[in-house]
Amino acid sequence: MNSATPTFAMMSDNDKEQQLVNYLKGLIMDGVRQANSGHTGGAFSSVDFAYVLFQKHLRFDPEDSGWFNRDRFILSAGHESMLIYSLLHLQGYLDMEELKNFRQLGSKTPGHPEYGLTAGVEATTGPLGQGVGMAVGMALAAQIARSHLGEDIVDSYTYALCGDGDLQEPVALGTCQLAGHYGLNRLILFYDFNKIQISGQVDRNDSTDIAQMFRSFQWNVLEIDGNDHGAIDQAILHAQCSKEKPTIIIGHTTMAKGCATMEGSADTHGAPLPHEEIAATKRRLGIPEDASFYIPQEALNFFRRRFPLLREHRRSWEKAIQDRAKADHNFTPLLEQFTRSMVPPIDYPNLDEKMPTRKAFGKLLEAVADQYIAFAGGSADLEPSNNTTGFMQKVQDYSRDFHQGRSIPFGVREFPMGAIINGMQLYGIKSFGATFLVFSDYMRASLRLAALQNIGTMFIFTHDSVSLGEDGPTHQPIEHLPSLRLIPGLHVLRPADALETRYAFDHALHSQNPTVLALTRQDLEPVTSAYYHNGGSFSQGGYILRKENGELELVIIATGSEVKLALDSAAKIEETLGKGVRVVNMPCCELFDMQSADYRNDILPPCTTTVAIEAAATGGWYKYTGRQGLVIGIDQFGESAPADKLLQHFGFTQESVVDKIIKFLK
Structure with a gap:
């Protein structure tokens, strides 16, 4: 100067x-x-x-x-x-x-x-x-x-x-x-x-x-x-x-x-x-x-x-808030949903029955629709498949003429959907976006940014395994579950039945971390009733679903649709070999890893032989089974066939699993 x-x-x-x-x-x-x-x-x-x-x-x-x-x-x-x-x-x-x-x-x-x-x-x-x-x-x-x-x-x-x-x-x-x-x-x-x-x-x-x-x-x-x-x-x-x-x-x-x-x-x-x-x-x-x-x-x-002037504008806004609160006793709770991310009490339906977990999710969405106004989202042109149609009918589509609509029609735009729901979440609306799990590939950059920002966006991925059937390898997720678990701060939730879907959904609804719900196309038998009816907690991420009979000699870990298979296989192995077999349901590895060492060692004793079962790529499970452990999964792309034929082809039957585990133990 x-x-x-x-x-x-x-x-x-x-x-x-x-x-x-x-x-x-x-x-x-x-x-x-x-x-x-x-x-x-x-x-x-x-x-x-x-x-x-x-x-x-x-x-x-x-x-x-x-x-x-x-x-x-x-x-x-x-x-x-x-x-x-x-x-x-x-x-x-x-x-x-x-x-x-x-x-x-x-x-x-x-x-x-x-x-x-x-x-x-x-x-x-x-x-x-x-x-x-x-x-x-x-x-x-x-x-x-x-x-x-x-x-x-x-x-x-x-x-x-x-x-x-x-x-x-x-x-x-x-x-x-x-x-x-x-x-x-x-x-x-x-x-x-x-x-x-x-x-x-x-x-x-x-x-x-x-x-x-x-x-x-x-x-x-x-x-x-x-x-x-x-x-x-x-x-x-x-x-x-x-x-x-x-x-x-x-x-x-x-x-x-x-x-x-x-x-x-x-x-x-x-x-x-x-x-x-x-x-x-x-x-x-x-x-x-x-x-x-x-x-x-x-x-x-x-x-x-x-x-x-900016400070005066803020004071005027505060005055408008006070006036509205005096005139309408319902206003303050509604405002807090948007401004403080306050989730109201939700009256969830009874889901203790056989159904696909994607259908259970749809019922949960409909329950939330009536009670949680600061909640919105939609599907990437897969409303019937993702079971978001009921939610859409209750809250109606957002449009240029109807701004109260909370169902967001994204069309076939998975990545834009991911970015938009992250923006909605940042603003203060609890947000979800749904598609098939295999198409999480299109959304991975937004999933990563959600985790990096530590915001509670909900990513709903249905058709979570080869059991989706005839659509074949282009639509059958293989590497997706383990790859999503690699993203720091992202909670990947894979519930074992409809009842557990309720608890997974509630966790996602309240979570400050972004969450993935991986949900099935096929029916799942109820398997978690006793655990949750006796006060069990989803927040621990993994828990003993079946206690061993006698001295513990084998632990089987499973998630989602493979939990019932693990239970059936454990019973057969005990009957055949007389060994005590424990089944651990692991609906969320990230939550389990956050627990104390004492809890984790109590659930998965370090010196006990451990097997993991999941219809997905195997690599991520060796941290629990050890390098010498057995992981039953799928390390190749899928095939086009009916679901039951695919499960038999890839060895996800009780007979095949029991045979593999017995050979491994011997």
Whole structure:
């Protein structure tokens, strides 16, 4: 900053706005340079939109980043993380020391924004496209909440910022198709169209007419100079007035806008600027060259001049809450469902009978439909197969004309469904999405992000084994159960019968961890009645279902549809060999592994021969059986045939299992 440059206090308000943007660029440059890692160019091209949004339009509580009726801002282009961290510093949510520790171990400023770690970060983003999907989910959840709680309680907007890479990921396009179909008019997406990717010019790989594509998706489309503050302001105001459609603001921007010599360069995308470029850019932007992470207090005060109005808006909202609570005694419990994730008492049906566990799930859904309003979800065009039809008929489909509907018609869009239900969960609605277990492959990235964010999304996967039958190997899951169990923090629940499905469902409903319910197509005989009627707990993950007769010599572990087979086989082995055989039902390995060592050793004595049975790939079970143990599973792809023929073919009959175990013991 030279002597001719006026001080911040001497500038006009318009000049102060621009200088604040310059200071943000300085923070971005310094953070990326100090970490020697990160993305500068995209953050520079996006900063004008983000600044105008945060300064003039975004509603938040300066003292409470988790206020329910806040506007949500999702940085889908998560590699631009120094942009949001710098803005969070202006909001007062993030200390300057955290900006200086960008991308360092233990900081609140990791390489990509992480929900639950940093105040003001609404979603964990970075894998491109998913932030757009979660934003759609948040906007959908807000519309549902608004329809049930009232427009005076929920009047927030959902904003998202994306780049070229986001819109090249099909998950983003699938969710945007749905956003237009649903008519999510309070969703505003800013597309930073700077035409540069890590590898160079976007036109090397893409010539899509984005504007025309989004018009076909039933979106409002606005095209502006994305570095012009006045145009940005007017575009946001225009988007806020939309009554029927979401809005995309296509901002034509310049990569690394404001750099001294590297404007428009792909070299600024995924790397820090050279030291000499930073010095020259600071001179150009009116920032002291010898000062790192520079922003004067008077500039912070200027940004925060809107804080009194924001606080007053929060107080008005609190008053509306109090007035509604006085007028309607049912309002507070309903509000707490949305704002505090309060699950009401559920009157579950009696499920102690023979049926497929997918059918039991359908009955549970219908029970919840009547009592838990902050609960929504749907199926990826498999309502009859996933048994979600009854729920759909009770609560009705969400549509652009009926926002109270809590059945979400996703169509054949498994990955978009996963991203959307994660967004709904982040907003405050307990959410589920259903499809076949084999198609969890399409959703794995969203499953991983749900676990990384530690949010309680429910993933319902039916047709959980080769017993689905004639559809054959393309539809028969083999490796899916063990592969899902590898995701840290994800609870994979495979109940043994209809009654246990109730307890698994209740665990999922209350869980802060994401859960998978793996459910059968075929009937299962009741096997857990005595355990649960005598006060047994699902929360332990694994338990003794059949005690050994006499001295314990063998433990058989099983899950889901194989538990009955394990019980029958254990009885036959005891009868044949006179050995004491215990059967352990393991509906959730993750919960079992969380128990004390004493409990686990009591259930699975370390020195006892152990066998595991599951109609899936075998690898994950050796941690319980030991390397010398026996695992009866399926380590090849399935076949097309009726279920009973397949079970016989793969050796899942009592005769085959008993024969294998006896040979193993001998």
